[in-house]
Amino acid sequence: MIREVLKMGDPRLLQQAQPLQQFDTPELHALLADLRDTMAHLNGAGLAAPQIGVGLQVVIFGVEQNPRYPQVEDIPDTVLINPVLTPLSDELEEDWEGCLSLPGLRGMVPRHARLRYQGFDEKGNPIDRSVDGFHARVVQHECDHLLGILYPMRIRDFSKFGFIQALFPGEDVIDE
Numbered sequence: 001m002i003r004e005v006l007k008m009g010d011p012r013l014l015q016q017a018q019p020l021q022q023f024d025t026p027e028l029h030a031l032l033a034d035l036r037d038t039m040a041h042l043n044g045a046g047l048a049a050p051q052i053g054v055g056l057q058v059v060i061f062g063v064e065q066n067p068r069y070p071q072v073e074d075i076p077d078t079v080l081i082n083p084v085l086t087p088l089s090d091e092l093e094e095d096w097e098g099c100l101s102l103p104g105l106r107g108m109v110p111r112h113a114r115l116r117y118q119g120f121d122e123k124g125n126p127i128d129r130s131v132d133g134f135h136a137r138v139v140q141h142e143c144d145h146l147l148g149i150l151y152p153m154r155i156r157d158f159s160k161f162g163f164i165q166a167l168f169p170g171e172d173v174i175d176e
């Protein structure tokens with residue numbers, strides 16, 4: 001079922017999510033189905049449970065020929081529960097980000113260039129990956145939602161934050 005995505009300003013987006021206690025339950029599978037339906041409907045690269053009002057440490061992400069991100073590499077569809085992120089270097093990369101909770105906006109956000117993420121899939125199987133580039137950016141962005149952090153909170157230069165049409169006049173940038 002497609003769910004409403006909470007928008008910046010909703011206090012639920014600022015709350016810390018709780019760890020998931022039980023895996024492979026009907027409730028978790030229903031949540032994941034709603035997250036997938038909602039993300040696909042909005043052409044998102046990822047979605048965190050808090051964005052649809054569920055305060056659990058559950059994120060999904062994956063990119064394959066996404067019209068919102070036409071120049072990025074594919075990222076495998078992933079369910080990541082109770083994640084732990086570990087930067088693999090001090091190197092930061094700045095790039096444009098958007099968010100389904102901030103429709104029509106983009107901002108230049110610094111993120112760790114390389115990162116290891118660990119957690120569990122929906123059945124409780126461990127996940128342990130080391131990634132870089134856009135994949136690392138997406139994981140950090142989605143996991144920030146579990147901490148009550150929205151990407152504008154990480155922006156260093158607010159001259160590089162605004163509405164897509166104003167930032168990229170004349171460009172064909174897709175957003176809702």
